[in-house]
Amino acid sequence: MHTFNRRRFLQAAGIASAAAALPRALGAATPARVVVVGGGFGGATVAKYLRLWGGGQVAVTLVEPNADHIACILSNLVLTGALSMDRISLGYNALKTNYGVAVIQARVTAINYGSGTGKGRVSLSNGRSLDYDHLVLSPGIDFIAPPDNPGAWDANVTPHAWQAGAQTLLLKKQLASMRDHDTFVMTVPKSPYRCPPGPYERACVVADYLKRKRLLFARVVVLDANAGIQAEPVAFGEAFNHIYKGMIEYIPDATVSSVISQTRSIITSAGSWSNVRVLNYIPNQRAAAIGPASSANRGWPLLNAQGFVPVDPLTYGVSGYPNIHVIGDACAVPATDGQAVPKSGHMANAEAKVCADAILRALNGQAPDTNIATSSACFSPITATTASWLSANFSYGNIYDAAGKVKGKGMQRVDLGEAPKISGDNYQDMFTWADGLFADSFI
């Protein structure tokens, strides 16, 4: 077969990477077709940068079921009423008009991964189908039901508000109903999950909201499935132990076994709570389904044990599936044990740029760049006027197992740190940061 021979030739020439890209005929007159599934920070950024850098070489179609993306970023401030939903609603018009991205509002119903040819087809809920030369999947996360009595959990009764929108508004309404001596119980999912500092930030802004309403005997219980605070341990430790002392109760190693939404009750390895005023159960997470629930692997070519899609750190390609790329929260980037690449909007934007560059190089028959870096930076409100920040940097190179032995190549964490102090300046910077990230991804 023609494509097979060409791939063999490229491998012999040392051009193809581990997750090989099959180049189109060099000098092709028609633009390469790239289909992007999912219009969050990853999908929007990859669509924008493919056109920004690739120009007429690529025709980019973004498929997204919603008319706008509601950012999780800053959504904890919508819960408390500090911001409106409009502030975190991001549309797709700029991608269309500034960059010529075609945007289709539809759901994916099936994906043909191309059986190794590197060319396949995406079928949509509106009856259309799209042929692609490269496919980028950026669908975000799904939630995993509690192991015992999973049918008793209903997110429309006990919201997670870990995808912003209707869930945010429901939790906002429930929070507003709290009276003195009431309890707000929330969970922190087992890592890896979307936005490592997010749950701790939520505990802080909820406690601050209750304090400002003078509900001084209301309580926030944080049930963490992990052994300790997963991000910004100094800032959140300060918040839990001092700023909100007596108001926030932090309980680590709390593994959830069941949730009964109708009675707002939760059973965990660290105790049970019943009939609480608000139960904000944030479930464990995995890559969002990309096909029908009945399909094998929920529609994915392959998944790791935690339910995320392993990718090549240079191309975000999937091993054995040429020209299929996965970015953002759904992917699992190879990293040193205990130093995972965080799942965040900022990181999804970073990965999108690496992926866009790799796709454009592949279309020109070039090997992916190896001098690559990704980063995440974010600000976390601690009170209504102060915030902290978190910064993490990754660089391509050797990665290590828990014993310190090289286990391969991946994104090695080269720096990690949090704000030296919680401050009002950080709170102001938070909006500058969010506006920058919103614009670089969507405008």
Next chain:
Amino acid sequence: MSFKAIPLRLLLPFGLLLAATQGAHAAPPAGRLLAAQCAQCHGTSGNGPGFDEVAGKSASELRKDLLEMKRRPVEGIMDRQARGYTDAQIKLIADYLAAHTSGSTN
């Protein structure tokens, strides 16, 4: 202060970055992918919306600033972010930004 009210300042610099788009077969300019990591907080073309503009500065000025932030005690978030890059990567970023962006006052 709606996000949607942010002026579309991209229109002018958009053309500048497009100028960096390469024709078929040519490798992207050195440093472009690394420098794209600045854009989340400094704007797609380095002049916002976001923190301090990086567009319109000379390569030597950018390099000096980044190396200083990398080596001084951590106060702001850029002092951490600068630590995420080797000196050689910082040079590539500075050279790219100086060559492919210009200040918003132009």
